[in-house]
Amino acid sequence: DTQMTQSPSSLSASVGDRVTITCRASQSISTYLNWYQQKAGKAPKVLIYGASSLQSGVPSRFSGSGSGTEFTLTISGLQPEDFATYYCQQSYNTPRTFGPGTKVEIK
Amino acid sequence: QVQLVESGGGLVKPGGSLRLSCAASGFTFSDYYMTWIRQAPGKGLEWVSHTSGSSSYTTYADSVKGRFTISRDNAKNSLYLHMNSLRAEDTAVYYCASEGHNWNYQHYWGQGTLVTVSS
Numbered sequence: 001d002t003q004m005t006q007s008p009s010s011l012s013a014s015v016g017d018r019v020t021i022t023c024r025a026s027q028s029i030s031t032y033l034n035w036y037q038q039k040a041g042k043a044p045k046v047l048i049y050g051a052s053s054l055q056s057g058v059p060s061r062f063s064g065s066g067s068g069t070e071f072t073l074t075i076s077g078l079q080p081e082d083f084a085t086y087y088c089q090q091s092y093n094t095p096r097t098f099g100p101g102t103k104v105e106i107k
Numbered sequence: 108q109v110q111l112v113e114s115g116g117g118l119v120k121p122g123g124s125l126r127l128s129c130a131a132s133g134f135t136f137s138d139y140y141m142t143w144i145r146q147a148p149g150k151g152l153e154w155v156s157h158t159s160g161s162s163s164y165t166t167y168a169d170s171v172k173g174r175f176t177i178s179r180d181n182a183k184n185s186l187y188l189h190m191n192s193l194r195a196e197d198t199a200v201y202y203c204a205s206e207g208h209n210w211n212y213q214h215y216w217g218q219g220t221l222v223t224v225s226s
Contacts, residue, residue, distance in 0.1 A: 091211035
């Protein structure tokens with residue numbers, strides 16, 4: 001199975017900050033990397049797919065990059081509604097493993 | 108609009124069985140892989156299983172292989188998860204989700220149904 005790691009596991013940031021979350025895969029997954037946002041008590045929703053493609057309706061302050069084994073999610077100008085937990089997921093092979101998550105909290 | 112609605116969760120004793128259902132609407136159900144993903148209380152997301160549109164291809168996580176069976180009824184636009192030999196560690200919210208054709212990401216999710224395995 002492809003193992004996914006994320007760093008940091010949590011972070012505190014202020015509204016307007018630029019935030020970067022890193023995701024690493026245990027083997028090359030090309031650009032089959034997706035990012036999800038989950039708020040408390042809600043189902044996750046996809047933000048980025050294919051490492052860098054923005055899902056329809058997602059604000060442009062979210063962006064993704066990377067290929068192979070290292071990927072980043074960047075939020076440029078954190079907004080109050082962005083405080084949530086973010087998960088990466090590889091969809092290159094099965095099982096389609098998720099990272100452990102990064103909780104973004106208000107400073 | 109697309110809707111995925113899970114049902115069938117509840118309290119079950121260790122060793123027991125349960126069948127989850129997911130009713131889909133708003134898209135051509137038979138065209139898409141469908142997936143079950145779970146989340147234990149306070150924990151992260153765990154991919155459980157998926158099945159192709161025609162049910163020809165099915166894959167399971169090692170943690171449920173041999174105990175859980177995924178199935179679908181395209182005539183009823185419904186996805187199922189048959190869970191046997193349930194353990195305490197299977198306690199989780201179970202989500203059904205559709206899988207996009209390109210990049211294989213989960214583009215639509217249900218609201219989840221809670222399964223609690225406890226004596």
